[in-house]
Structures are given as C-alpha cells and as structure tokens.
Amino acid sequence: MAEITFKGNPVTLLGNEVKVGEKAPDFKVLANDLSEVTLANSKGHVRLISVVPSIDTGVCDAQTRRFNEEASKLDNVKVLTVSVDLPFAQKRWCAAAGIENVQTVSDHRDLSFGEAFGVAIKELRLLARAVFVVDSNDTVTYAEYVSEATDHPNYEAAVEAAKQAK
Secondary structure, three states: OOOEEEOOEEEOEEOOOOOOOOEOOOOEEEOOOOOEEEHHHHOOOEEEEEEOOOOOOHHHHHHHHHHHHHHOOOOOEEEEEEEOOOHHHHHHHHHHHOOOOOEEEEOOOOOHHHHHOOOEEOOOOEEOOEEEEEOOOOEEEEEEEOOEOOOOOOHHHHHHHHHHOO
16 A cells, blocks of 8 residues: 655555556546546546645645646546545635536545545545546556655656556
C-alpha cells in the first residue's frame, strides 16, 4: 500500500492500491447535477483521473486548473477531477474558475472511488492526492500516489501517459 502523509503526518488509506496493468475498478460518484457517474460512462475513451483532497485549497486549485488547460490539447481523453467536496461546491468553483475541459465529480456520498482506488484517507474522510490514467479498455496505464498530500503531482508524466494510452 502507498505510504502517504498529510502535512507531514502519516495517514491510513482505505481500499486497495491500484497498479499499472490492472483493470481499473468501477466506482459511483456524483456529477455536479447529482447524476451518477461510473467508469463505464466514459468507456471507449482514455481517462485521466485527477484526485484532490479539496477543490478549495491552493494545490488542488492549481492541479485542477493545470489539467483543465492540458485537457484542451488531448484528443479522445476525458479528464475527471475527483474530490469529496459537495457537487454544489464543485459546480460553484468550476464556474468561478472558468473550468470547461474537466469534469469534477464528488465522492462524498460513500467514498466509492476513494476505496476502489485506495485513496480514501481514514482519519480525514478526504481523498489523497493521486493521478491515474485508464485506457479505453479500462486498464490502468499510469498511477501516481503523491507521497505528501499537500505536494503537486507529476503533471508532465501524467499528461504524457494520457497521450500514450489508447
């Protein structure tokens, strides 16, 4: 299991670590309009899944804006940002930030994504920072669990993995 810290303190991750080459686990999260979103909703596309603790914090804000910018240059790639923020807060934040190329989804209801991908932080009921690329056949081709939840992910590696995935 990935070892993660939050502000220097070790945290416990719930679920199983997802590894490159494995089939991506399914999940059920909520879109900003409260409709259910699953992995199957984007079948046939490459998915870049950006996981953030809370959209309203500096690094999460920067991460979502960066992937929004990169998404406009990626063909046949769906970019999702997953957090436990309420869908209403995500919708408000996206409108204020001008986010148009990333779909924000909420895992607040039952931590379905967090537990499926091994990023649910037990002590905080937040998600650990991570980035996954899932190809059009639902195989994980890239997985980064950021060791310190307040640090940035490797944007370049994630984008390159999304470009290489089929």
